[in-house]
Amino acid sequence: MSEPASDGPMVAVEGLTRTYRTGRIEVPALRGASFTIPAGELVAVKGRSGSGKTTLLNLIGGLDSPDAGTVRVGGQDVGGLGEDDLIRLRRETIGFVFQSHGLIPVLSAAENVEVPLRLVRMAPAERAERVRLLLALVGLDEHAEQRPYELSGGQQQRVAIARALANRPRLLLADEPTGQLDSETAGAIMPLLRAVVQSEGVTVVVATHDQTLLGMADRVLDLSDGVITEAAPAVP
Numbered sequence: 001m002s003e004p005a006s007d008g009p010m011v012a013v014e015g016l017t018r019t020y021r022t023g024r025i026e027v028p029a030l031r032g033a034s035f036t037i038p039a040g041e042l043v044a045v046k047g048r049s050g051s052g053k054t055t056l057l058n059l060i061g062g063l064d065s066p067d068a069g070t071v072r073v074g075g076q077d078v079g080g081l082g083e084d085d086l087i088r089l090r091r092e093t094i095g096f097v098f099q100s101h102g103l104i105p106v107l108s109a110a111e112n113v114e115v116p117l118r119l120v121r122m123a124p125a126e127r128a129e130r131v132r133l134l135l136a137l138v139g140l141d142e143h144a145e146q147r148p149y150e151l152s153g154g155q156q157q158r159v160a161i162a163r164a165l166a167n168r169p170r171l172l173l174a175d176e177p178t179g180q181l182d183s184e185t186a187g188a189i190m191p192l193l194r195a196v197v198q199s200e201g202v203t204v205v206v207a208t209h210d211q212t213l214l215g216m217a218d219r220v221l222d223l224s225d226g227v228i229t230e231a232a233p234a235v236p
């Protein structure tokens, strides 16, 4: 697994610009977004629908390339990586939680969490142990054998979080992880992310509209008109 490449910030975004072109229409999603996130922080990115949150997370995670600007993750220039290094970055350094959980329907909760561990060829015994630990971490040890459709929405999202954490990523990117959930179920996700920051030492960037989630973040970044501003700290 990759080691920290520097003592600098976990994420450093500088002048990030991304414009989508569909036919003759240009949609500027990001217009020079800049910010840094130190290791170990839980940062929320808020902004109205269409403000560029998903675009930003995709660029940080190397799923998309910017038109201008740079993204550094653990000191590595994501835009400068070749395809193999990008794949390694996404597999070993970054964990993704998407808005819809993206679990594989025919696999049990445990098997879904195991997928990324198979990809890095972890030995079976070690794999089983890691899966057990992760499911316990998200409070689903009793539900290991259930398939996604046999789990509630909140439980599915917790499996997705466990899966994203499987390879001990240093950075967890979560795109509206509570978007599909009622507020009570959603309220349980953020404490879980908090616990994970602590127990796994991971840095978290979460895109959300959810007030409860925003209130629990170390810092809130406001994305508006394609630029980032630091939101006023939440009243405790």
Ligand SMILES: Nc1ncnc2c1ncn2[C@@H]1O[C@H](COP(=O)(O)OP(=O)(O)OP(=O)(O)O)[C@@H](O)[C@H]1O
Pocket: 020, 021, 022, 027, 028, 029, 047, 048, 049, 050, 051, 052, 053, 054, 055, 056
């Ligand atoms: N693949 C694409 N092609 C063209 N335009 C796109 C594409 N993806 C996003 N956009 C546009 O870019 C802008 C930012 O989209 P993005 O998905 O990043 O917003 P968001 O903040 O994640 O919104 P939401 O809260 O609804 O998820 C929007 O205006 C959207 O229509």
Ligand SMILES: [Mg+2]
Pocket: 053, 054, 055, 175
């Ligand atoms: Mg989005």
